Amino acid sequence: MNPEIKSYFPILNQEINGHPLVYLDSAATSQKPTPVIEALKEYYEFDNSNVHRGVHTLGNRATEKYEGAREKVQQFIKANSTQEIVFLRGTTTAINLVAQSYGRANVEEGDEIVITYMEHHSNIIPWQQLAKERGAVLKYIELEEDGTISLENVRAAITDRTKIVSMVYVSNVLGTMNPVKEVAKIAHEHGAVMMVDGAQAAPHLKIDVQDLDCDFFAFSGHKMVGPTGIGVLYGKKHLLEAMEPVEFGGEMIDFVGLYDSTWKELPWKFEGGTPIIAGAVGLAAAIDFLQDIGLDEIEKHEHHMAATAMDKMSKIEGLDIYGPTDPAKRAGIVTFNLKEVHPHDVATVLDMSGIAVRAGHHCAQPLMKWLDVTATARASFYLYNDESDIDRLVEGLRSAKEYFSDVF
Known part of the structure; x- marks a missing residue:
């Protein structure tokens, strides 16, 4: 995906809690480009x-x-x-x-x-x-x-x-x-x-x-x-x-x-x-x-992002990822939990590093029951995300794990 695409989204050009914003909540709502x-x-x-x-x-x-x-x-x-x-x-x-x-x-x-x-x-x-x-x-x-x-x-x-x-x-x-x-x-x-x-x-x-x-x-x-x-x-x-x-x-x-x-x-x-x-x-x-960008290109990019995120996140001990293991069977959504840590706490710690993910039942309580969890955290990728966002997420999750292991 063209790295210049991110420049069309003015909201992404800001800092949250002293860190550049990484927006990984597009499944809830996407950001808006300048032409819109x-x-x-x-x-x-x-x-x-x-x-x-x-x-x-x-x-x-x-x-x-x-x-x-x-x-x-x-x-x-x-x-x-x-x-x-x-x-x-x-x-x-x-x-x-x-x-x-x-x-x-x-x-x-x-x-x-x-x-x-x-x-x-x-x-x-x-x-x-x-x-x-x-x-x-x-x-x-x-x-x-x-x-x-x-x-x-x-x-x-x-x-x-x-x-x-x-x-x-x-x-x-x-x-x-x-x-x-x-x-x-x-x-x-x-x-x-x-x-x-x-x-x-x-x-x-x-x-x-x-x-x-x-x-x-x-x-x-x-x-x-x-x-x-x-x-x-x-x-x-x-x-x-x-x-x-x-x-x-x-x-x-x-x-x-x-x-x-x-x-x-x-x-x-x-x-x-x-x-x-x-x-x-x-x-x-x-x-x-x-x-103008092309839906085929967007789909290809999101499959790549999901596959990369799952690969890197799976190396974090104690992190569970839900849904199909084959990236070809899923869109750019990776839902997960850190063992022993509530997803709201994970999302709060990530937000302190400028990383926006969704946490909760995602308006899907019957599915949460099927998964046998009360809530999950979710990172959702879109055309304006790149691999550096995944690296920030993984870094943030490692920090969250370390923080809560010290707390508990």
Whole structure:
């Protein structure tokens, strides 16, 4: 990866606790490059207006940028049409929309919803609530010892009673890359639809929703060098057309009478209220930035970073690494624990050296239970990280181990 890439991220040019910042928490949120920051600044300085309603110049400019961003997303994930691209607050909102709209209309008592133990809470709780409301059965696909899933276990879990299969493409804890294309095929053989949580995949991998043949795909802008508060739900057109909105108000209506109303066509019927205009502008700039670098290059770089980090970290005695041991099966995420030391304490000591990692249950408590731990520490790499960041992390972990061995 070009070492100059880091220079595009102004936030990285600072010291934390007297040390140069090493940011290893991109799975939680990525940092923002200058082109994205400038795109937001330019929009607010020159084009700020509400969209669709006005006929004045600013309104037309804002509408052009907003709908232009939709076209850019369509091309980015290779959807058939912009009608299949819905702008929402993020992955969480997208999954909730599918559960509350498609799920309520299609899941009945005794039907099955199938997920995995490695899901983020955002891809568990909406299905728990739907299952309770409809009297459905929530089932979990068993994991292999290394935190991967086998297609044999997928076939064992999905039956003719299954209506929805929802799965993370890349685990935010284990880094596991799941075979969602093959799972979608199995789901369709049983008449079920396939929902993919792409929050950790869209920033790092080339996405082709038509090749995956998933029915729904969700991702968030803030994890892919874009702004917070903007996300995307892709859905196959015929499914979205049959779904009812779950939020009502301005923008999403066609006609409002005293006692009844009708909705706009796709995708606007799902975008009630003033939409996330600046967020869409920033997301479009983020897509341009990532594509200029190349998703293939980003994926290759992250595999290298994960492999290097695992190799160097595994030499630290008493450090456990979770997830697939084969770097080819995981994205740029390395989750770990130092024996006898709580991950919050590890993260605090690392922060004193300017190294930012995440510690806790990572919104994946069922997975923590499966791993038989209460919490873990996580280093997540992105395009702006390099091997010197890994060396700083390893040095920091050795210092943390030495510090706590002296304390205890």
